């Protein structure tokens with residue numbers, strides 16, 4: 653790779669952070685302290701007094717500084733001093749040092765101004781790269797103004813970023829598993845993998861015993877579902893309705909089922925059935941006793957003819973019906 657300014661900056665931004673733990677963050681107080689008779693503004697760090705904010709303090713678009721006329725509360729000199737400490741702490745990585753400062757000042761942290769600041773820096777050695785960055789930070793950043801704007805922007809890009817290799821998943825901070833890439837192949841975005849996996853889990857949950865043949869259909873259905881979502885998002889109604897039709901054909905062909913549709917209690921164990929019921933009508937639903945009072949005494953019937961015999965069957969106990977039972981005959985009374 654050619655070592656252009658761009659590639660050097662990008663490499664530095666993406667390199668792992670290394671910290672020199674011996675660096676102590678200490679900025680001495682100024683000899684020229686704030687004097688209420690001479691100054692109007694005071695640096696929150698060194699305590700130096702100023703008559704104007706302009707030229708002495710840097711600006712930020714963060715709401716945190718809005719009532720300070722948008723100025724950071726510490727002076728430019730202190731920004732530079734702090735930046736040098738950050739550079740030392742990040743083992744000389746200026747990009748990480750600026751990134752850290754951007755987060756504190758709520759400035760955008762972007763590649764373009766970083767490159768621009770590197771270019772002017774080579775001509776003006778007397779000023780820090782941070783101060784150049786402060787001047788260039790609004791250039792070619794798509795109108796983004798704060799660190800939060802950068803954060804949002806990067807998040808959106810990442811979601812639309814197409815995965816081109818399994819290694820990419822391992823090295824980046826994406827919420828995709830390597831097994832998802834194995835299952836679906838490469839060439840999808842993070843969002844696509846999420847949609848595919850979610851639908852896959854749903855179909856597999858409802859069809860836990862799908863055979864190999866059905867497995868192929870299940871994967872097709874997941875792909876169709878992803879295309880349906882894309883068609884919906886792009887507002888392509890015709891494409892969407894075609895896909896829905898295709899989906900329902902494939903679904904029928906595969907012989908798959910949805911749990912809600914069919915009572916399968918005959919094929920399942922009793923506990924599985926109870927589990928399925930509570931999936932769709934949670935027990936809490938019946939907690940309002942006044943509303944769901946047992947008007948036709950079904951509960952009584954169940955208690956008497958189902959629960960009681962079930963307890964006897966499961967535990968080997970011998971609980972009898974309260975009303976109808978053959979009384980135990982006392983042995984001693986037997987003739």
Ligand SMILES: [Zn+2]
Nearest residue numbers: 695698727730
């Ligand atoms: Zn200061």
